[in-house]
Amino acid sequence: MDPIVVISGLEKVYAGGHRALKSVDLEIRRGEIFALLGPNGAGKTTLIGIVCGLVRPSGGQVTVDGHDILRDYRRTRSRIGLVPQELSTEMFETVHATVSFSRGLFGKRRNPAFVEQVLRDLSLWDKRDSKVLTLSGGMKRRVLIAKALVHEPEVLFLDEPTAGVDVELRRDMWAMVRRLRDRGVTIILTTHYIEEAEEMADRIGVINGGEIVLVEETKVLMRKLGRTSVTIGLTQALPAVPAGFGEGVLSLSDDGLTLTALLGGEEDAHDTGVAELLKGLGAQGIDVRTINMDRSSLEDIFVDLVGKRA
Amino acid sequence: MNLPAIRAIYLYEMGRTWRTLFQSIASPVLSTSLYFIVFGAAIGSRVDTVDGIPYGAFIVPGLIMLTLLTESISNASFGIYLPKFTGTIYELLSAPVSVGEALLGYVGAAATKSVILGVIIMATARLFVPYELAHPLAVAVFLPLTAITFSLFGFILGVWADGFEKLQVVPLMIVTPLAFLGGTFYSISMLPPLWQTITLFNPVVYLVSGMRWAFYGHADVDPWISFGMTFGFMVLCVATIVWIFRTGYRLRT
Numbered sequence: 001m002d003p004i005v006v007i008s009g010l011e012k013v014y015a016g017g018h019r020a021l022k023s024v025d026l027e028i029r030r031g032e033i034f035a036l037l038g039p040n041g042a043g044k045t046t047l048i049g050i051v052c053g054l055v056r057p058s059g060g061q062v063t064v065d066g067h068d069i070l071r072d073y074r075r076t077r078s079r080i081g082l083v084p085q086e087l088s089t090e091m092f093e094t095v096h097a098t099v100s101f102s103r104g105l106f107g108k109r110r111n112p113a114f115v116e117q118v119l120r121d122l123s124l125w126d127k128r129d130s131k132v133l134t135l136s137g138g139m140k141r142r143v144l145i146a147k148a149l150v151h152e153p154e155v156l157f158l159d160e161p162t163a164g165v166d167v168e169l170r171r172d173m174w175a176m177v178r179r180l181r182d183r184g185v186t187i188i189l190t191t192h193y194i195e196e197a198e199e200m201a202d203r204i205g206v207i208n209g210g211e212i213v214l215v216e217e218t219k220v221l222m223r224k225l226g227r228t229s230v231t232i233g234l235t236q237a238l239p240a241v242p243a244g245f246g247e248g249v250l251s252l253s254d255d256g257l258t259l260t261a262l263l264g265g266e267e268d269a270h271d272t273g274v275a276e277l278l279k280g281l282g283a284q285g286i287d288v289r290t291i292n293m294d295r296s297s298l299e300d301i302f303v304d305l306v307g308k309r310a
Numbered sequence: 311m312n313l314p315a316i317r318a319i320y321l322y323e324m325g326r327t328w329r330t331l332f333q334s335i336a337s338p339v340l341s342t343s344l345y346f347i348v349f350g351a352a353i354g355s356r357v358d359t360v361d362g363i364p365y366g367a368f369i370v371p372g373l374i375m376l377t378l379l380t381e382s383i384s385n386a387s388f389g390i391y392l393p394k395f396t397g398t399i400y401e402l403l404s405a406p407v408s409v410g411e412a413l414l415g416y417v418g419a420a421a422t423k424s425v426i427l428g429v430i431i432m433a434t435a436r437l438f439v440p441y442e443l444a445h446p447l448a449v450a451v452f453l454p455l456t457a458i459t460f461s462l463f464g465f466i467l468g469v470w471a472d473g474f475e476k477l478q479v480v481p482l483m484i485v486t487p488l489a490f491l492g493g494t495f496y497s498i499s500m501l502p503p504l505w506q507t508i509t510l511f512n513p514v515v516y517l518v519s520g521m522r523w524a525f526y527g528h529a530d531v532d533p534w535i536s537f538g539m540t541f542g543f544m545v546l547c548v549a550t551i552v553w554i555f556r557t558g559y560r561l562r563t
Binding site: 052053054056073074075077078080082084086088089090091092093097100101102103104105106107108109110147 | 312314315317318319322325329396397398400401402403404405406407408558
């Protein structure tokens, strides 16, 4: 898949001397959902800000659909939609007026039918004549998304899209993001909810201290770095770790009644590994009383990655 | 050129005027009318003519300029400061909009409001004091030129200000005193020679004088100098704004 956003050697040093980005290289593929993860101050918002035109880069290059963001800013910005982290919108305007304003600002001719479609897609049509001030936090978030989508962008940046949003609305947003991806919109999101990235993203990038630590397909990342911990309760205490399961795979509790196995690999492989393990224990005459499986989440992987570099 | 963006910004800013009609239009018209009543009709009826013009009529051009200056600065500075304050500036900065297009939208709307206000005040003044326009075409030039120039200045102020106090301090502490000391209520020929010279460093003198010439064909300063000074200040403001957008001063980090 060809890249739509190409970032090469991107640097940002703020006036105070803080180096927020350190020679960042990153390619976002056309039509994917890309999740950018990182702790606070890692450089996520700076990176998004540079691509969108809010922050001036200190070095390097960014192209969007082959166009340089500085030399050809009209072409790049008209292709990008941004949903900021903060609920920043004109409070005294009506929903319809503020969304229509955004369409004009990005150089699109008036199109009431399209504006209506966007508002309906986001369940905002009934609120079109309400002032933004009167809406709930979740509805304001939808207004920001409508403003970002109303100029028909090819790339959508979502900076913490579900921060402070209730579970139902979060699920709605996930569904909306998938619909957008199905329509061909490339989506780049930052989130603190790692389950969100795991659930939605095709690929995941981890940024820490202004550097890209890792970029990987979500499934591959889980396979490479995911672990399943299997805790097996035994009917009779064992004197030692049973042989024949590979070095370091099994460990035995002090009382000899609990075996713990750490299995790597993707979900299917985990299941196969557990079945093989149980079969092997049975063959050695070891009776199993209980079994408990705990699969490591992306959060565990993320904490591990960021922690190692801290 | 991104015409839909210019249109969107312009209409949005004009929409804000209609939403706040009392604050934007009625309030300045009322306060200027009070000047006409107090200084023009009440006190003015007991004052002799100034440069051959009845005092009530003499102060009309200066009061129009005073309102035009303060309202142009206030409208334009608020127009750009408000998005900065609320955070909605991100949308303008991430949009495919050039400096010129942003200016046409924001400054165009602020200047339009001021010109509308100026025309209303001219009409209102006619209710209190009789006057005739000696050079209507010059009025038609000075009015929008001043409105545009000081809307540009207001735009710079709005970008520079990082709090509401700074937004207020320049119009109240600098512009209003300059307007009062710029010959709004008197002819600078009435001042001692030294003060006449010092007054010429006040840019508002040229605006008031130019407008007075347009009204009555008489001015303290040559009207071409007035026009040149106003135009020069406008060019300086445009250059400053181009610099602001190029460097991202107080807009982009």
